[in-house]
């Protein structure tokens with residue numbers, strides 16, 4: 140009996156464990172720093188040695204970095220094996236599927252290969268990473284957090300490839316929440332609005348590459364919209380990533396987490412917008428868009444424009 144309570148005490152003293160994907164920068168890094176400070180044992184996945192070294196220099200010796208490209212099936216398996224060895228019978232208390240990329244552009248000219256990469260990273264990878272860790276999460280009755288987005292419930296021009304990846308992630312999250320509940324595993328969606336991270340700089344680089352692939356006619360047809368995209372990517376924006384990390388810490392700590400958490404006022408606004416009738420919602424979004432296509436031609440001249448085109 141005495142021996143049993145010693146084992147129980149040791150178990151209680153063992154720090155709780157969490158794996159965070161994409162911890163090199165932005166939201167993932169903020170989560171790693173915060174959960175490390177909170178006394179958890181963090182497994183932080185990164186892709187570069189330099190990112191691993193930087194993170195380790197900023198955290199306690201408890202934090203372990205793991206090299207992981209979430210789209211590489213062998214690396215996902217190897218990560219699950221290494222984490223299983225580290226956590227043993229205690230299992231894993233938290234998984235934060237955070238790694239993600241931006242992806243957008245005009246649907247008329249979207250390269251399917253680019254779209255596949257967004258889906259691979261933002262939708263399929265969170266599924267495969269989770270699958271590989273469910274046995275460890277089951278042992279600890281752990282929690283799975285999906286870093287989704289306001290784009291996971293709201294799709295707008297030029298961003299719909301990214302939205303598609305997050306809408307699909309939401310669908311997986313809803314299904315998983317019910318399938319895993321009988322084991323005491325909670326599955327939660329985190330839906331931030333704009334957050335001030337490197338993703339915007341990467342999105343600008345991605346947009347420049349995408350524009351180069353468009354046929355010249357694309358600029359004639361969609362010029363004002365493309366200009367708006369370029370301008371909006373040049374403006375820095377968003378709240379501090381620690382705001383998301385704080386929400387993540389809450390989700391990992393409360394007795395019964397909610398199914399989804401919005402982060403930031405713009406996410407709350409987008410939720411409100413999406414509850415409006417579609418015609419009104421579209422009108423509000425279109426009022427912020429520049430005029431192009433036949434909409435840019437006065438109504439009286441449109442008939443002539445159509446007949447010239449034919």
Ligand SMILES: NC(=O)c1ccc[n+]([C@@H]2O[C@H](COP(=O)([O-])OP(=O)(O)OC[C@H]3O[C@@H](n4cnc5c(N)ncnc54)[C@H](OP(=O)(O)O)[C@@H]3O)[C@@H](O)[C@H]2O)c1
Nearest residue numbers: 161163164165166186208209238239288333334336337338
């Ligand atoms: N920033 C926002 O406004 C915002 C809003 C809503 C939701 N989100 C979501 O938040 C998550 C984190 O984004 P962030 O804003 O923090 O951007 P970020 O600073 O660019 O961080 C993205 C992280 O994902 C990693 N990553 C990308 N592809 C990967 C892959 N194939 N394998 C492993 N890691 C990979 C990156 O690693 P490398 O450094 O090696 O590339 C980086 O650590 C994403 O899922 C994003 O969709 C962001």
